[in-house]
Amino acid sequence: MKKGQDLHQLLENQCNLTDLFRRELELKNFELRKAYHNIQLLKGILVTIKQDLNLKPEQFEYLFGHIFKEEEECENRIANQKEIFRENLQNVTHSQNSFQFWPKLPGDVMNLVIEFLEFKELATLACVNKELNAICKNNMLWKKLYIGRWNREIEDENNYIEKYAEKYRGEMKWYHERPVVSTLKWHSGSVTCIDYIHGSNLFVSGSDDSSAMLWQINEPHPQESGIFQQHHLQTQAVSKLISFYGHGGPIWCCLQIPNFKLATGSYDRTVKLWNMHTGKCESTLRGHLEWISCLDANEQLLCSGSWDASIKVWDLETEANVQTLFNDVGNAISCIQLQNNEIIAGCRRNTINLWEIDTGSLIGNLVGHTQAVNAVKRSNFSVLSGSADNTVKQWDLRSLECVNTLKGHLSHVMCLDYDDDAKRVASGSYDKSIRIWDLRKTSEPRQILKGHSAAVFCLKFDSSKLISGSSDQTVKIWNFSDI
């Protein structure tokens, strides 16, 4: 600290000195100018009275020559002064440049100051000059910002700034870029469900034409990039691998489960398990009294929610019904999600219920929606729900209270999905649009994807693409990877 103060003192003194010097020079210059002016005046007078004086030139030279000499000298001195003045002025402004304020703050103080800034201001400061650039590239600071923004750490401890930029760029892509759209028109009924496992290139779609299909997303051909909209019956970018036929009614939900199997729930009140290599139905789970509206699974258990207001839990190995959770009569289950030992379910009568599987007891419910809840997603203690009251709500499971309400959809919200960080949300609605939201800035959607010609029933997304299914009988892939 002492060093900093000394430096400050020194610079201030220097600045004062240069200032003083400049003022002195200005004063001197003024005096010289005055003298020069007088001499000029005298010279003028002399020239006019020269004729009247009636003197020989030698005499005149002898009498007044020194005045002319003085004039010359004065001119020289003024020129000299100007030179000195200019030099000094440069010095002064130069020392002011470096003085202005940066050097007065030692680096460690600057580190404290920049803690109060946001990443945007830090990035701006880093572009100002080299010294600030070095200060602003403090890894610990960016680590704090990274964890603050995405609530997670990364393995590579030394690279937070680059990782931050990379992740940020990826996120901004979703809010500011137009995606490349591929449209798949293969189903002959509304597409009601989609399942996509992050990172794989396979996805499944189910339709109310009672079929389900397995698709493979191919690596894009390098020459194909740059095409903005791809509207074919089926694009080259995606190929259909298998169709699954066998349900006696529309399929409402599908899910990829371990061992490369597919589970589908249907209007025919059954859940079917399919082998995704062969496309054959391997087993049928019966038990529900009404149609199946939703499915979820983990490594061991499969849960099915039904319009008969119950949730059945099946063991995936023995395919036995191990638990049944009953909701109030008539309060149908429209969506569920399984996490750990708990099931969270959106219900037809506006509430979201939380059950414990082992005991089968209702342990909480979230009240706030004014219409049926159509979609629910959970990430640890944060729950997102989409409802027929046109809103998406975010809830905190610890307090069982609504934290955020995302308003913007013009009609029923039918589906939603979260990203891994639980910060970016996509929701699809009867108003034909898909809206992408940022949970840090919930006042308005960050991006609105329009293209479906009817209600959007289902969607899934990962870091680069969003897949949506609609009642216009198409599946669309919105690709945000580098265009």
Add this chain to the structure above:
Amino acid sequence: MFYNFNKIEEVKIRLRSAEGHICEVEESAALMSSFIRSMIEGFNEVTEVSLPNINSVVIEKVIEYMRHYKDKDPPIIKKPIISSKMEENTSAWDAGFIDADWNMVVDLMTAADYLMMIPLRDLCCAKMACKFKGRSIDELRAEYHIENEFPSEMEENLEFQHPWRLE
């Protein structure tokens, strides 16, 4: 053991500034500074603390702060700050207190650091940070007479590294 119950006046701590002036402050207020606290607790009966690198104007200012927050906790400033106006970042009293010229803020900040008064130090830092809040690169360069040290191709590279302009 004798205890003087009639003792009404609180113990005053005498702070000796760089110029040698003495500023008096009540003990309870002075304890806000961890530095003074450790001096008092470390050596019994210490009533004078010498602060050779803080001048008396700054000490007066620090004492003003100490007296104001004698019985209450200073408000905590959120990181990052919300606005470039201090009134929106902290309480009105704090904003008025720190509304001083730049040199004063810097001196106050170094003094707070020395005296180990974290809330005051944060207040000063926030005030300084306000200077950078919401400014563009060119504005900052113009204000502080900084020449562009980066060659143009490197500047593009910087833009690429920091894609934050989008939001």
